Amino acid sequence: MLDWQRFETQFPMMMSALRHAKRSGRMAHAYLVVTSNPDYRIAFPPLLSLLAACTSPAPDGSPCMKCETCRQLSSGIYPDAYTLAPTSKAREIVIGKDSDDIDTLRWFEGLFHLSSVTESGWKIGTIQEADTMNESAQNAFLKTLEEPPGKCLFILTTGRVSHLLPTIRSRCQTLALTDNKCSYRFPRSADLPGILAGLCDNPERSIMKAEDSARALIDIADSLYEAAEKEVAARWKNRIETAKNLENAGVKLLEKRIEGEIGSEYRRYREQFMSMIHAWFAQRALLASGIENSLLPNPEILDGGALPEKTSEEKAYKALAFAEDLLKAMRTNVNDELAIRTFCLKVTSKA
Ligand SMILES: [Zn+2]
Structure with missing residues (x-):
């Protein structure tokens, strides 16, 4: 099982709010995961995907982990889950020429215009280190956020939230995952x-x-x-x-x-x-x-x-x-x- 329980323990308020959103059919179509912990940036988006796409969630809203969608998502073979991340060399996400230009924003967005092949019908796009999108890429993505295709979930992660355009931030629901709860222990x-x-x-x-x-x-x-x-x-x-x-x-x-x-x-x-x-x-x-x-x-x-x-x-x-x-x-x-x-x-x- 993925780290569901770990996040429930560490961020109980947030997780309960998310489960509630799923139960009442009011999950956001875009989340911005803000955390200085790089592990969370990797571990959390799959959980949000499960939460959104599970076809038979538990009464409390949490994913069943048994349905086809859950199984595919947790083993990383869900066909409609895509990740965009800065390429290793430039550490930057650029807008790109067109949808054939791999690892660019245009390529990523193009994937959401194909029809879904999954049972749940959900398309899930994660943009890792979203702050590495340069300004033109951010502006282009903004248009998608403003008019998102149906049954799409976007998950952006960042450790440097101030590098994102305010308009991007305001169109995502922010989830802040910070460690050290009550544990600042230094003099004064x-x-x-x-x-x-x-x-x-x-x-x-x-x-x-x-x-x-x-x-x-x-x-x-x-x-x-x-x-x-x-x-x-x-x-x-x-x-x-x-x-x-x-x-x-x-x-x-x-x-x-x-x-x-x-x-x-x-x-x-x-x-x-x-x-x-x-x-x-x-x-x-x-x-x-x-x-x-x-x-x-x-x-x-x-x-x-x-x-x-x-x-x-x-x-x-x-x-x-x-x-x-x-x-x-x-x-x-x-x-x-x-x-x-x-x-x-x-x-x-x-x-
Ligand atoms: Zn499920």
């Missing part, structure tokens, strides 16, 4: 939502206020290494005591191990710090585009007035794009202070 993680809310709630666009937010974020980033040292020292306290009786070589070995652990603890803290910033802005953007609060993966981190009433969708997605830039900068050895200051100024600036 509880302060982070308040700091980010303060950064965004700056109608006067005061540079001073942006600098305050930057300072607060830099303080947290700076404290992570020391916190990692403390954490690891506490873990090794007893061993360090006994090591005083060891020979020199033994002590050196122990020191090396501790050093390694501090490094990995620090990287973990830092990754969580970045991931929480991203989740905060991503969820704020999803809220601004109308997704229900109950469908957010980490609503708890938005507490504290994260979404001032007037945040427009456009502004929220712009801020998310800046947050994505920040993560990229912090991962490529740009000086943290500089990256954080630049980020705070961008969020604050008018443009």
Whole structure:
């Protein structure tokens, strides 16, 4: 069986909403799966396909896994399921010349104009890494989304939702699959939502206020290494005591191990710090585009007035794009202070 149960456990609200949509015949014709976890981008679209196309679903709406459609879909031989993905070389999805131009948008769309050969009659198209569609491909696909052929399900996946045209986003139902529910565990993680809310709630666009937010974020980033040292020292306290009786070589070995652990603890803290910033802005953007609060993966981190009433969708997605830039900068050895200051100024600036 596919990962149905795993997703039920991990995203109970979302899965129950989807099952309900199936029961009441109100599934969307296009879903946008937003997640930074590449495994989910692969594993989730087949489940949505099963949900949509199963011909004898269980009373709760979940797919039976027994009908012909379910069997074909779960073994990957369903004849009317197509996937479009960026080709390995260019990492881009282009519009293409015509329907014979394989792995292009025109080719993909052409498949939906043939008649269905399946029992269920459903045609299912998945666009993996939809953000790699260039702008002309996105615009072309938009037309299909606006007037979808009957009994078609489109599933788009992305890890960089801000790279999609707002018009594409608004014509899909967004499903946000984010890990780490309630598990941000780094020093002062509880302060982070308040700091980010303060950064965004700056109608006067005061540079001073942006600098305050930057300072607060830099303080947290700076404290992570020391916190990692403390954490690891506490873990090794007893061993360090006994090591005083060891020979020199033994002590050196122990020191090396501790050093390694501090490094990995620090990287973990830092990754969580970045991931929480991203989740905060991503969820704020999803809220601004109308997704229900109950469908957010980490609503708890938005507490504290994260979404001032007037945040427009456009502004929220712009801020998310800046947050994505920040993560990229912090991962490529740009000086943290500089990256954080630049980020705070961008969020604050008018443009
Ligand atoms: Zn079935």
